[in-house]
Amino acid sequence: MENFTYHNPTKIEFGTGKEKLIGQHLLEHGIKKVLLCYGSERIKQEGLFDLVSQSLTDKGIALVELGGIVSNPVISKVREGITLARAHQVDAILSVGGGSVLDSVKAIAAGVCYDGDVWDLFVGKTGIKAALPLFAILTLAATGSEMNPGAVATNDETKEKLLISAPSLLPRVSIVNPALMQGVSRDYLVYSASDVIAHLIESYFTAAVQPKLQSRLIESLICTIIETTETLLTNPADYDARSQFAWAATLALNGLTFSGAAGFSYPNHAIEHSLSALFNVPHGAGLSVVMPAWMKWYLDRNKPQFERFATYVFGLEAPEAGIAALEDWFNKIGTPTRLSQLGVAETDLPAVVDNVQINVHAFGIANIYTPEVVTDILKRAV
Amino acid sequence: MENFTYHNPTKIEFGTGKEKLIGQHLLEHGIKKVLLCYGSERIKQEGLFDLVSQSLTDKGIALVELGGIVSNPVISKVREGITLARAHQVDAILSVGGGSVLDSVKAIAAGVCYDGDVWDLFVGKTGIKAALPLFAILTLAATGSEMNPGAVATNDETKEKLLISAPSLLPRVSIVNPALMQGVSRDYLVYSASDVIAHLIESYFTAAVQPKLQSRLIESLICTIIETTETLLTNPADYDARSQFAWAATLALNGLTFSGAAGFSYPNHAIEHSLSALFNVPHGAGLSVVMPAWMKWYLDRNKPQFERFATYVFGLEAPEAGIAALEDWFNKIGTPTRLSQLGVAETDLPAVVDNVQINVHAFGIANIYTPEVVTDILKRAV
Numbered sequence: 001m002e003n004f005t006y007h008n009p010t011k012i013e014f015g016t017g018k019e020k021l022i023g024q025h026l027l028e029h030g031i032k033k034v035l036l037c038y039g040s041e042r043i044k045q046e047g048l049f050d051l052v053s054q055s056l057t058d059k060g061i062a063l064v065e066l067g068g069i070v071s072n073p074v075i076s077k078v079r080e081g082i083t084l085a086r087a088h089q090v091d092a093i094l095s096v097g098g099g100s101v102l103d104s105v106k107a108i109a110a111g112v113c114y115d116g117d118v119w120d121l122f123v124g125k126t127g128i129k130a131a132l133p134l135f136a137i138l139t140l141a142a143t144g145s146e147m148n149p150g151a152v153a154t155n156d157e158t159k160e161k162l163l164i165s166a167p168s169l170l171p172r173v174s175i176v177n178p179a180l181m182q183g184v185s186r187d188y189l190v191y192s193a194s195d196v197i198a199h200l201i202e203s204y205f206t207a208a209v210q211p212k213l214q215s216r217l218i219e220s221l222i223c224t225i226i227e228t229t230e231t232l233l234t235n236p237a238d239y240d241a242r243s244q245f246a247w248a249a250t251l252a253l254n255g256l257t258f259s260g261a262a263g264f265s266y267p268n269h270a271i272e273h274s275l276s277a278l279f280n281v282p283h284g285a286g287l288s289v290v291m292p293a294w295m296k297w298y299l300d301r302n303k304p305q306f307e308r309f310a311t312y313v314f315g316l317e318a319p320e321a322g323i324a325a326l327e328d329w330f331n332k333i334g335t336p337t338r339l340s341q342l343g344v345a346e347t348d349l350p351a352v353v354d355n356v357q358i359n360v361h362a363f364g365i366a367n368i369y370t371p372e373v374v375t376d377i378l379k380r381a382v
Numbered sequence: 383m384e385n386f387t388y389h390n391p392t393k394i395e396f397g398t399g400k401e402k403l404i405g406q407h408l409l410e411h412g413i414k415k416v417l418l419c420y421g422s423e424r425i426k427q428e429g430l431f432d433l434v435s436q437s438l439t440d441k442g443i444a445l446v447e448l449g450g451i452v453s454n455p456v457i458s459k460v461r462e463g464i465t466l467a468r469a470h471q472v473d474a475i476l477s478v479g480g481g482s483v484l485d486s487v488k489a490i491a492a493g494v495c496y497d498g499d500v501w502d503l504f505v506g507k508t509g510i511k512a513a514l515p516l517f518a519i520l521t522l523a524a525t526g527s528e529m530n531p532g533a534v535a536t537n538d539e540t541k542e543k544l545l546i547s548a549p550s551l552l553p554r555v556s557i558v559n560p561a562l563m564q565g566v567s568r569d570y571l572v573y574s575a576s577d578v579i580a581h582l583i584e585s586y587f588t589a590a591v592q593p594k595l596q597s598r599l600i601e602s603l604i605c606t607i608i609e610t611t612e613t614l615l616t617n618p619a620d621y622d623a624r625s626q627f628a629w630a631a632t633l634a635l636n637g638l639t640f641s642g643a644a645g646f647s648y649p650n651h652a653i654e655h656s657l658s659a660l661f662n663v664p665h666g667a668g669l670s671v672v673m674p675a676w677m678k679w680y681l682d683r684n685k686p687q688f689e690r691f692a693t694y695v696f697g698l699e700a701p702e703a704g705i706a707a708l709e710d711w712f713n714k715i716g717t718p719t720r721l722s723q724l725g726v727a728e729t730d731l732p733a734v735v736d737n738v739q740i741n742v743h744a745f746g747i748a749n750i751y752t753p754e755v756v757t758d759i760l761k762r763a764v
Contacts, residue, residue: 247383
């Protein structure tokens with residue numbers, strides 16, 4: 001196992017009714033005025049907004065609203081949030097929504113504490129030295145952002161989708177109530193399953209040092225996602241399946257599965273981010289297209305691990321069979337596996353390949369993922 | 383899944399050479415004078431003491447020493463530590479050793495901040511309201527104390543072995559360098575394996591709510607412990623096995639495996655603590671005697687989970703076969719499975735059963751573990 005530092009001080013409040021604790025948690029952190037960020041107006045129609053604002057009011061905490069954050073969140077909206085946060089001198093940011101809202105909140109929290117334009121932090125012009133405290137109430141389980149220090153946003157002018165990460169971007173408290181996720185659409189459920197599996201397989205297959213302990217934990221989480229997704233497709237109200245899905249999604253990217261692994265990278269994310277940036281496809285939908293294609297290309301580079309995957313996830317023997325089984329499963333649950341299903345034509349590939357070069361440079365894997373290689377991978381998904 | 387709060391802010395520094403960072407970490411926490419606690423003089427002979435004290439001196443941190451902490455740590459030694467910490471007005475406690483030293487350090491840290499006798503905290507006369515910051519350099523992986531808020535100590539007068547737990551007893555930083563564990567004796571390696579497995583099976587079998595996700599994680603950790611113990615018995619210098627063993631031991635009791643489970647208890651620990659308290663047997667050796675006996679008694683109360691255990695840990699079908707396989711494995715690696723191997727005779731049982739009543743009351747399971755039941759369980763280990 002490789003040397004590592006593990007430090008994840010985010011407090012998770014998991015379970016039904018936990019959103020009512022938000023006022024108390026903000027109070028304990030000395031927060032007096034908060035910028036509450038959300039996506040669609042659904043949280044108002046469904047009563048969550050009122051419940052949260054009541055919890056804040058009860059503790060004497062003022063709130064400023066920023067709604068309308070879209071999935072594949074854009075930096076222009078982040079800038080709007082930074083301006084608002086400064087104008088109202090809030091002392092914390094609260095996300096009520098899924099990964100897109102939370103990622104935007106992280107960018108706002110960092111941007112408020114930075115003098116220049118927030119996009120500088122994404123392109124690595126400077127490091128993140130400080131951020132406002134941030135808190136989350138999660139309404140969609142997928143990105144793991146609720147217990148990690150990362151955030152992704154798209155520059156709507158340049159069409160770059162890039163990542164920031166800093167310890168100060170770990171939420172102080174994240175509230176994960178699976179019951180709030182029952183309204184997630186069938187489509188977004190299966191995209192979420194794909195996203196979580198993508199988080200789990202990147203280090204699993206690419207790590208130069210991949211201890212068996214970590215492989216076992218990853219297989220446990222993948223099996224849980226597969227099983228609970230199937231249950232939820234049949235019965236969306238199954239709270240136990242919803243909760244195991246949600247907790248597996250959190251554990252999939254909170255450091256647990258890759259601490260001790262080394263020399264791994266995120267090629268599937270690097271490629272998918274370009275599909276989202278250029279065609280605004282749901283991240284998980286893009287990933288279920290990229291993953292089987294990438295796996296077929298990568299197979300010979302780590303055959304023993306693909307054999308493990310086939311055996312421990314699908315009970316199959318041949319390494320190729322595991323890849324086929326995953327692709328079949330994506331087809332079965334109804335998340336795309338072909339570029340055409342995303343509305344991306346073969347003639348679009350050069351533009352995608354070009355955009356991917358931005359990401360593979362940012363991820364430090366441009367030496368492997370040359371334009372030729374990325375073309376080779378994507379052609380397998382035509 | 384049951385509602386839960388997960389919050390584990392301990393920073394883990396894992397890997398070779400990490401002990402050299404101790405001075406820096408204490409400095410970052412503003413520590414100026416530390417009580418350094420250890421067990422035998424081995425850490426001096428092997429150079430670890432010099433290395434640690436150099437790291438502290440380099441950062442201008444003064445140290446006061448307390449050596450001679452024994453396994454199955456006693457409260458009289460804790461009192462000595464409290465007196466010393468107060469006399470020298472240290473502002474933190476540092477454990478250099480295994481779980482016994484660390485548990486003593488936790489008790490000292492809490493005791494310094496309490497006006498009465500420290501044993502009051504163990505018998506629940508009052509809660510733990512504050513503790514000095516505490517830090518650890520681990521030299522034996524077993525108890526998981528490096529990333530949890532619990533500590534166990536024995537009252538050497540009353541022969542009670544009891545537990546304290548409080549968030550303030552989570553180490554600020556724990557340094558886990560598997561290379562420091564290469565000198566662990568063959569006996570203590572197998573006792574440690576037994577201890578870790580005991581931590582994993584208590585909630586696994588006894589929980590009223592035991593989600594499959596958590597069962598899978600637990601099985602992953604048990605399989606890792608079994609596999610790496612066998613490797614280490616053949617080749618104690620195998621760093622990779624040593625590191626997977628150590629990290630599995632940490633994860634086994636840091637909250638990961640039982641968050642979301644509910645209605646579980648620690649009957650094996652409740653029974654074993656009396657063997658340690660009365661006969662000073664190594665905790666892990668006591669546990670490998672108690673576990674198979676308890677499992678045989680408990681089998682009919684949760685047969686499906688014993689079937690899971692047989693299947694996913696040992697690749698067997700019958701629930702009884704899993705228990706037999708674990709007992710066989712304990713015999714194979716050389717940790718005791720019979721009371722006689724611990725020097726406990728059948729005529730000693732009434733005294734043990736009597737002492738166990740203290741623990742089952744403390745654990746809140748006295749209604750199930752009556753003297754008759756505990757006798758029944760222990761007779762299976764004669």
